[in-house]
Amino acid sequence: MTTESLPVAPRTRRAVTLIILLHFFAILTAVTSASGPGFPAPVLAVLANKPLRPYLELTFLGSAYRFFAPNPGATNVLWFRVQYLDGTVRWLELPRRQDFGTRTAYQRHLSVAMILNQYLAPPDEAGRQQLNEIGQICLASYVRHVARTIPRSGADGRPIAVRSVGVYDAFHALLTPEQIRAGRVPADLQNYKALFLGAFKPDGTRTDPFRPGTQDKPISYVAAGILAVDLYPLVKRQPAADPRQLADDLALPEPIRHLLSRYPELLDPQAADRDLQGRIEVLMSGPTAGPGGKT
């Protein structure tokens, strides 16, 4: 078929051609203007992309399509520590597969947790890191969402308001074949690294002294803090109750529950009397921890 025999008027053809060229030019700027680690984007592509952002963003075609690139890396989940006005505490791990009936719902909540990493600005000369403006807005909104949707009722059935929310970004490292052979499982505490994102009022105002920065905390320190501050006082107050049940009621993050099930001696509040963090570190680097087991 020649151009003359095509059933499209030349004027229509020219108009459609122009639209196609502009559209794919916009896509080209979207995929070339994204920088990678060590691979900055060409300045021209970045400049050409700027006026086209409204079109690409509105149509949601601004993706650079870099799936699992440059490297598949550690995933992350969020840990929220919700403290109520009556002093009680509840943890929320986002997302946990068992909390969702469908894969789609789980996947969407995984995006909620994982997208925060995109908003972590690179560390400054002193090694301090913080969320960028978008990340801080999102995190404050997450806190408000958690404060509104994780209710607790008192003995009289009346709702108890939230006093504060603490947030950790928990990075979950991948296991090497060697670590798997040494008996490590994904839920082992030493596979995690915790980044403290801040403590907040229920309205999303950040209150901790590190604001606006983040704090890289050893996972053993975080685990020891959870046991000493949240679990042991509960166990001491209710000596007749099963400490495992109390740990479940707190909805502790999976690696902490896994640590307690693997080392039940840590359920004993007497453990807090000694160097708890040091003890957890020794347990983490035990025979099943495998090489490089210490975080």
Added chain:
Amino acid sequence: MTALSRPPALWFSRQWAALSDGWNRFWFTPADPTTLGAIRIGTGLMLLYIHLGAIADLSHFVGPEAWIDPAAVGQLKTIGQDAPDALDRVARGWWGQSLWFYVQQPALLWLTYGLFLTAVLCFTVGLFSRAAAVVVWAGHLSYIHRGFITWDGMDSILAMLTLYLMCGPTGATLSLDRLRSRSRQTERSWAANVVIRMIQVHMCVIYLCAGLSKLQGARWWDGTAVWMTMVLPEYVVVDLSWLAYGGDWLCHLVSNVGVVVTLGFEISFAYLIWNRTMRPLLLFLAVLLHAGIGLVMGLGAFGAVMLIGCLAFVAPESIRAVVELFSQGLGRLRRNGVPTQVRRAA
């Protein structure tokens, strides 16, 4: 007169004419819209799957109590507005639009979402296809933009497919609109061809970018990247960690083969898919890759959406043959009735 002795202007004008003729034939030759119909059905089914699959959590993504609440949406809209340069203000601003920026009342929210799902259903079965396609595109984008942080790869592919499908005669075949129309003949259309070509070119861009960007990663060069995707704890569905007990060599073998297949497929897709001999092999590899990712990592919806995009490379005759087989099977079932044992069980 030899080519060298021709004036350069004449040479350029001939090349330009050839290029222009090739361009016009590529984009504007009328095409059978059956392929488009199949892509419409697949896209509609996937939209139904992902939207119905998360319907119980709608209030977490949309509405006053969403992860990104209206206050945060307001703040996000002001980002970049203080930039001194006008172009920077344009580039740094957030241009997403959503119906659900304006609808906050739960009852109204559910009503509009219900209307959107009805439009997706109409779009899938091809009823009032043109209007439904516009509502589906606007509704899906509204959902993504309102959620702000709840999207992933499949949403960007669906945004691309719904945009293109909105521009073509998607309901011209394999649709209730077709059954309702008086004409019995499926007309070839240049608009159908434009849409199919746009999906084809966009799929090539996606695979090429996915492949080339992996070349920036050390793990893709040392061959361990596929192992890493197989043990991502938040994703894995099928636990393949037992491979570790077969020794490092087995893990490296599986991972290296996976890396070579992934990179080879993704990078070469953009140019080999146009070769008619290679096309079936490329499409087979696409099924293999996405089925593997879906089974191991649980990203089945993403894989299905990518394969629906790849349908743009399947000839309409092949799709009609599959539809024919399907309707023959259905007809046989109707003629012979339900098998006795099934009737008894019922």
